[in-house]
């Protein structure tokens with residue numbers, strides 16, 4: 001049995017993940033962490049200040065974190081201190097926070113960290129890479145849309161798209177929206193939409209003369225992210241202590 005604690009347990013992703021773990025025959029949900037007390041499918045949810053004592057008491061194999069960037073950094077450090085493997089879906093980390101996470105995890109515990117755990121998005125990233133290799137001279141515009149409650153922008157998935165484009169095309173200027181005189185040059189345009197209950201849409205437009213190619217992904221239910229995170233949790237336990245991607249989990 002893989003023993004799981006969920007941090008961000010009372011949030012949108014935390015509750016989806018809790019349900020899947022609770023129903024999995026090979027997993028045991030042993031509790032949750034959030035900013036306040038509560039319950040997650042009959043297990044105890046404790047405030048973040050008690051994370052060390054809780055991990056020490058429950059001895060989970062893996063902590064799955066979907067919180068906010070500053071909180072995730074602290075939760076990751078706590079998991080590393082308590083020798084608990086990690087799955088991290090939280091987005092919005094600064095470069096400094098990424099460095100802190102790498103030092104906490106590398107050589108200490110295995111961690112799958114991904115801005116998007118859906119299988120479809122991981123394939124979509126591969127398609128974007130392939131298109132960029134062939135269409136580097138086309139104009140490129142990245143657009144993402146999410147629900148009204150999303151805290152970070154652009155999305156972690158969009159930032160990963162920009163990293164892929166930079167890897168394939170070299171670092172290009174990014175222009176975040178346009179207003180006023182905005183003559184197009186060699187930049188990559190980045191556009192963020194927030195509204196309603198949009199689960200998560202991403203598209204990359206490659207526009208040439210007389211033709212356009214648009215590579216896009218649309219999530220209809222958070223279950224796709226939650227299922228991917230739980231798949232990563234099964235995979236990560238017992239691995240060498242370093243950072244892995246969802247592409248590693250999927251063998252892509």
Ligand SMILES: NC(=O)c1ccc[n+]([C@@H]2O[C@H](COP(=O)([O-])OP(=O)(O)OC[C@H]3O[C@@H](n4cnc5c(N)ncnc54)[C@H](O)[C@@H]3O)[C@@H](O)[C@H]2O)c1
Pocket residue numbers: 007008009010011012013014033034035036048066067068069071072075088089090091092114115116117118152156225
């Ligand atoms: N990687 C992916 O596939 C993926 C998919 C969906 C969302 N996300 C990311 O996951 C994160 C959470 O998204 P959400 O929609 O569930 O948000 P949410 O606001 O619904 O849930 C976040 C939860 O974290 C809790 N929290 C805050 N500080 C905490 C702390 N110190 N310790 C424990 N819990 C704490 C909040 O109280 C809240 O319940 C965001 O960064 C989002 O971008 C990633």
Ligand SMILES: O=C(O)C1=N[C@H](C(=O)O)CCC1
Pocket residue numbers: 091115116146147150151154155156157158199200
């Ligand atoms: O709902 C969110 O928040 C999502 N966050 C991730 C991101 O920032 O890319 C993945 C999609 C949903």
